[in-house]
Amino acid sequence: MSETANTANTASTANEAAAEPAEVQAPGRDASGEPGSWGARLRDAAVERWRPIALAALLLAACYAPFQLVPFRVFQLTMVLVYAVALLGLNLLVGHAGQISLGHGAFFAVGAYAAALMLDRWDVPYLLTLPVAAAVAFVLGLGLGVPAVRLHGLYLALVTLSIAVFLVPLLKRFESVTGGSMGLTLTKPAPPAWTGLAEDQWLYFLALAVAVAAFLLARNLLRSRVGRALHAVRDNEAAAEVMGVRLPFYKTLAFAWSAMFAGAAGCVYTWVIGFVSPDSFPVTLSITLLAGIVVGGLGSLSGPLLGGLFVMFVPSWSQDINKAAPGVIFGLLIIAVMYVAPTGLAGLAGRAAGRIRRTLRRE
Template identity: 55%
Template sequence: MSIARLPRVAGLLALLLAACALPLMLSNFRLFQFSQVYIYAIAILGLNMLTGYNGQFSLGHGAFYAIGAYVSAIMMDRWNISYGWTIPVAGVLCLIVGFLFGLPALRLEGLYLALATFSLALAVPQILKYFEHWTGGSQGIVLSKPNAPFGLPLNPDQWLYFVTLSVLVLLFWLGANLLRGRVGRAIVAIRDNHIAAEAMGVNTALYKSLVFGVSAAYTGVAGALSACVIAYVAPDSFNVFLSVTLLIGSVIGGLASISGAVFGALFIQFVPNWAQDISKAAPWAIFGVFLIGFMYLMPFGIAGAIRLLWIRATRSRVQQKERSVVPSQAHTTT
């Protein structure tokens, strides 16, 4: 590891420590909310890979979230399989479904892909209701929260918090390695100029479908985790608004950024609550104002704004040295 990366690693470790300390300070309900944040963050990272890094729009990631949640719930409910096993199974299944969906989606771009994925999001709750035998119809499936294993002195909410946190760390680590390496460059190259990418020997079709699969897998894992944490699944909690919310989280946090997924998750988890506190009469109006306000202040998302501040800070030092009179203009990276 190079010296330059040390501060970054130290910072991440400190954050991780703080996250581990949270259960000591927060009530079960708050802890549950943070578990939810981690789950959203995983789902949004999945969406970021697809939309931010690869440039494929999805208005339908709620569908993969729902599939993950139901796979997990059905396995636990019908077959009494331990939750721990259901999560990877949900991930793999969504990987396959996503990959298969990604194949025909190759022909579609931009809005047209957005419509296709949007239809998927619309269809899923209806399909879930249709297969009542498996899914319990509109009633959904009620589960019980697992207890901590090995006699650990943790209540179920605390234990689930650590489970989600570990999955988050694992998936972010994997994701970061994927996106910052050779594969990541290929993925971004396809977004920026797929013809040129093809000319450089990148198998665009394969990569795009694969990204779709991996993205769906992340979101599916998030869905499975949510089934465990909430201990309940019902079709109507996976409506189109979930898909739209995930996209909001993705853009607010900062597309094509790994840390952005966490910022976006914090936004979609907590801002609606604040809005509720501010105005009981029209909470969504307040949410809308927040949403617009964030886009005014940070058009490139929270992660983008931080990056910009960092660039400005480092640049102003350089400029003082150069005594340059060039007015600095926001340089944008995505």
């Protein structure tokens, strides 16, 4: 773990060092006779460092939004963040390690139920449920990762799909623990008085904090040797093995990490909804998650966020046309994305950003 953090640190310092010369060059260009107005310098800076600026703007907007929107919209945005965290995990597995899972809803459900049980039975402080729920999902992912290592492609898809199918009757069966079909109703975390926030706003900020932490964690993980090993496994297993990547170890790890993110998302889901029941986690949840990450963008960091927006808003908009419309749109888009834009919305956004940058430079 410390090794991971270290490598990530060096990676980010290297990045800053790389960015340095660009900054030095911008004033230099001014001195060499180009129109050095403030506007041009600002534009140059924006072009060179658009990524951190865009991220900062996004974060600012995310912090500002709950004060401007009605509670229902705030709730929707909260759910986008919950989905984004789960998709982050799925992306790690599908997009970065090249393994498939049609049962991620099961890990999501496990995290949600773990949190719900802790809150319901033992009155655990809710912030403590997050690491525990994530750890439970991690261990489960590790356990399932062991057989998963021996399977690949379609067989892995089969096993994960049947796990997702099996989960609902399993949860209903152990009624004494899970509350059966009736589910468990919980009190939502109340905002501390000093914040002066309404309940929906507080839940939103909790979800935002978890999402930001999850994104940072995933980013650092992917920049470390673990991330590079996963990419190697995805791109060519044989070559990766020859280079000294232990396939079983990294595949199992990818499964466990990815389950952990889904579990954390499930925990936040429990906080936000305040209710869990077996029917909250049907097979369609797993399939929807896969659809979300494929459309959002496999193997990119912004993919999960875009996927979360897609999973949240496309159904609620298209449901007005017909109850089946979201499914039709999901299905068509998945196939279309696989044909024409394998990197999904994130890839399209990246391409558009690249084009804008080039146009700005050329001016």
